[in-house]
Amino acid sequence: MKNLERRRVLRAMALAGTVAATGLLAGMTGAAMAQDRTSVKIGYAISKTGGNAGGAGITTLPNYKLWVKDVNDAGGLELPDGKKLPIEVIEYDDRSSAEEVVRAVERLATQDKVDFILVPWGTGFNLAVAPLFDRHGYPQLAVSAVTDKAPDFVKRWKKSFWMLGGGHDYANALASILADAKKAGTVNGKVAMISVADGFGIDLVTAARPAFKKAGIEVVYDKTYPGGTSDFSPMINEAKSSGADAFVAFSYPPETFALTQQAQVASFSPKILYLGVGTGFPVYGKNNGENATGIMSLGGIDPNNKMNAEYRKRHEAVTGVAPDYWGSVITYASLQMLQEAIKRKGLDKAAVSTELASGAFQTVLGETKFEDNQLRQLWWAGQWQNGQFVGVMPADRKGASKVILPRGDWKKK
Amino acid sequence: MSRKLLPAFVFALVVAALAYVPFIAGSYGITLGIGMLGYVTLATAWALFSGPTRYVSLATVAFFGIGAYTVAVFSESMVYPLLLAVAGVIGLAVALVVGLATLRLAGVYFVIFTFGLAELIRQLVTWYEVNVTGTLGRYIFLPVTPEGIYWQLLGLATTAFLISWWIGRSRIGLALKVIGDDEVVASHCGINIARVKLALFTVSSVLITLVGAIQAPRWTYVEPTIAFNPTVSFLTLIMALLGGANRLTGPLLGAVPLFMLFEWLSANFPNHYSIILGLVFIAIVFVLPRGVLAFAEENWRRWRKSGVKNLPAVAE
């Protein structure tokens, strides 16, 4: 009987502990800070570990750090009254888990009561936290999220801003490049296409199929591979023998690197080579050197934009790594927009959101403005030219470089 | 009589208190509660099968993901309660098939098999979505509030706890203990081992499936990498083992502090989270080798022994 009693006591202890813990939290949550403002609290949850850490570590995190340093070096965030307040950063690791990112943002909003929240990395995570940003009234400048549903999301979450376009945009741009090249007789109009079995790859490939059809491009090979594939030789061999002049891969960084190397090995040198995320990483250009020339992908920069060039230099100097050629600069621009909106409207989140939606901002991209809460001044396609990844589509946009096709054969090292 | 009713009363009081939490805790508290209840349920459900049988399963996320994905797939076409029911039924069906196929495996082979199973299901879902439906990410726009999710999880956690308690004092619970101690004796006592294991595996799997189904609406967007994140399996396992998988409150005692620890670490040491977590883990293995509850009980016993000298020793 002693035994039983002991168990019962322990059980009660366990339950009491749970209750106490919950109560404690409730107390903590209620605690407010009410003193004179000496700083602006900015928080973010980002994948520092887990599967998303690679992407976040290139595009997002360095820019957050760079921006905070830039602002604080200049004395802090400027408010409408000219007062400058330094940024105090609260940083969480979401461990690449949807449940964690939701909780971390909730914590930033309700417990840390930060003034603004920067977005996590990735389409899925930006969507996961969108309802929270909305409920707590924070503007959400979703950068690393590619989605065709942005117009719907804007209606659903009024303070969300979508800054990287949707699959259709990129697919249409690529289709028009292909169509032009076919018209010019550069290529035969056949394309081999592979895509990663992930939200990003599927979005793009489902947009590309109708776009290519409309542009009169024939898709002769179309396969999807699981993320983490390391050996592409079967697919490259198929593509090579398919008679296509153009090879398109909506891929993720590890696969983009592998595809480039394995295509060289297989002497597969299509006239048009379009690869996915990772092509715009500086390390890509560094590793492939001359061979990168002519390879296309999403994004790009205007090589003549001085501000951008200066940003790139500073990024490398401060964070030790060069920024990528697609999302990085936009991430930084999104932060500049936030900074400017705060300068104009102060720390009132609603006012800042309205200002973001309607105002025009000077950023490293040049003059930047949202259309229906979406950033549309983007490079839908870019190409490696002279050691830089430059924007080529839309061709009529200011600063666009001309597509150079066909790309040359692989050079022997 | 009060002796019998007291625990039930305390339990009801605790559940009621926990149910009241959303009214006072604010949204972060609710969020925290959701995460905690989620893991408490997962760990309790996991321990339901794996504790007494000592079959270490890494298939947790397979069922968790099935629940989440079912909700994502049917969220537009069904009313919410039906959605949960369907998720539960799918989980049940998969558990039956898997259970029938795997219960002859033992030890590490079972561990890796269940891990492979989770990955296989994830790959098949991906392939199906890509090739048949042509989309991968799915959006869930259900009008479920965080409070609603919290209460549902509380209900589920309570259910899991009650099932675990009931099994602990029922015939099937005894059967499980016997199986865990010695399968040969179990079958010589007339116990149909395969049936008992299968029943428990199924109950445990359905509970896990429901956790996934209830939590999914919080993510708004679901794709296989999100729904079938293998860390869920590992964390569940670690929590249950830490608390002591063989006791009713063991998983609870593992899940709550570990969850808080993770939260605290990722909030305060975002850059050194991994290292500290790893060291804490190693420390736990060395300091609390048999779980928190066993540790507490041992010290309790020791304290009793040293404190009350005139009590006869345990053996007498």
Next chain:
Amino acid sequence: MLVAALLSGLVLGGTYALVAMGLTLQYGIARIMNLAYGEMIISAAFLAYVMFSTLGLNPVAGLLIAVPTGFALGYVVYGAMMTPLVARARDRASLEIDSILATFGLLFVFQGVMLVTFGANFTSYSYLNDPVTIFGTTLAANRVLALILAVVFGGGLYLLLTRTLWGTALRAVAVNPGAAPLVGIDVNRAARLAFALGSGLAAAGGVVISMYQTFTATSGVVFTMKALIVVIMGGVGNLIGALSAGLILGLVETFVATYIDPGLTLAATYTIFLAVLLWRPAGLFGRLTR
């Protein structure tokens, strides 16, 4: 096409086999289920990367540094962490659970250190990315080198285990740990050496993988799992099993990608794995000992 698929499959399978051999030693002889195995691989990949990009040391020479380092690391880790666990383990099952938990912690420590040191970025370098033509099929030289290294290491290990007294003693511990002390084998010492040897092989695998694959500080778990699958499929502690299971998986993946659908490669891997376990619950070459 067939020859191409066959060769690519062998190359891929060679890497799997190489990676799995170390784990099968650690699990089969030392009885440690090492969840931090993949992190050991990635650490070596980073080491090779650093040596290549800052010292200009080619990875094959890098092996000469990485493998002994891995061996030493394994030796230290076993001595510091596993010895107490082995000493207190009541039976095989409790050691298994303890080692899973402890190495799970170790996994995080390794990963954390790599994250702090190298960041979360994708890392790769280009080495021997030149075409080589074999039987009319073009393959990357670095992958062929990977296969050759896998064969060399596999063969070397096989000879070590079958032709030397020391290796035979290690196998004896795997076969019958209870009887090994009767011939004067110190089982704990043998386990420690096997664990260290396994770590050395993990390092070799890491260097080889770094030659042609992109990796990050967090990608270790992928390798742990691939290795585990190969080990289990081949039969625990069985070197030939690990080799053949690795090759089978490589071939299956390549053939499925070539002839069925690249989208089903991983699904095929797991299906084969599950099927093998259902058909032979102790793996291809394993023996059920109860």
Next chain:
Amino acid sequence: MSELLTINGLTKRFGGLAAVNAVSFSVAKGEVVGLLGPNGSGKTTVMNMISGHLPPTSGTIALGNETISGLLPNRIALKGVSRTFQLVRGLPSLTVAENVIAALAFGRRRLWGETARREALLRLDEVGLAHRANQLAQQLTYIDQKRMELARALALEPELLLLDEWLAGLNPTELRTGIDLIDTIRKRGVTILMVEHVMDAIRALCGRCVVMNAGRKIADGPTAEALADREVITAYLGEAHA
């Protein structure tokens, strides 16, 4: 006398080795039969096949008119065969009472709750263990574990009880008690097949003995005769080499 257990041509091979080779014998209702033979002669293997722990390679085992060979142990247990094990197999993490309840709960009457507990105490009382009912099984002494195991086997209310070296390792006093206990069970009408090395016990309890050597049956008959058999003596004591 009607036969309760009929074994016919029973064979078990492990790999190439025949551990039991074409053994046939039968046990009548109410009989106590000793299954003897030197170590490694295949006695335990026979027991394991009767209880269903091992499937026979060939041959049949029938209980009454019903063939039970090939069934799983739980089915055979429900048909009225229960056993003890050569190396005592308690359920260490359960209490002594729970050990017995395990057999009651899944046995033929499927008792549970208070009824099962009362019944378990009765069974424990029979073997003289009622006072230890709430202790953990692992805290018992060796002899008490054996008693508990017997209580557990009896709780299944067997028609046929298999005792595998149940008396081994007992000291002379304990042995006396043990023999008396088995005798009591026999008097209740339970048929017993026992593997035993304690010859005094065999002589005291068994009316008949089946003797095995190297997997084969070498003798089958009244105890005194079987033990006086030249082949049996040779099997036990060996032959001095010439």
Next chain:
Amino acid sequence: MLEVADLSLHYGRHVALNRVSIRVGKGETVVILGANGAGKSSLLKSIAGLTKPDEGAIVSFDRRVVTGMPAHQVVEAGIALVPEGRGVFGDLTVEENLALGAYARRARADANDSREFVYDLFPKLKERRAQYVNTMSGGEQQMVAIGRALMSKPQLLMLDEPSLGLAPLVVGELFKSLGRIRERGLALLIVEQNVKMSLSIADRGYLAEAGRIGGENTASALMGDAAVQRAFLGAPR
């Protein structure tokens, strides 16, 4: 040469051995007789270092205390055990099993000589040296086990039920071989139930009963002892 004093051993609450004392002289052959469960195997295991005896036991060999030494060091001290169930490495070949027998440092230098002796003793092993042991018959496996133990150059060879599960003819062969080993000057300590066979090659014998060592006598005296027969077959009433 071997002196065991006051050796007791518990498994949980079960007393397996109760203050056992035995000795084996140089080159002497000693058998321990007794029914199952009498603790004979436990005694050999304790001497070999496989199980740890209770406090107070003293095992000395060649005037060196070996109590509590791990098993692999006991081998180095010159004691080899052929365990019950043989303990061979089934997935290894005969040759490998024998090679491992000479793993101990004391034996390595003379491995070739030892192997010659073993092959001479069991010519069958030489024929089958490349065969995997688990494919061999029980008698052959027993040869491997004994051969392997001899490879470690022991001064004392302990055998636990060597005739277990073997056909009578094979048992005869086995004891012939043991006789030859004995002639080589090795001390033998044998636990055996084949009373006549083992006594026929022994100098002395002990009678074990329920964890105690009862009688001690010369082999020839034991051969005719009624107590021995009673221990195995009981007394006719």
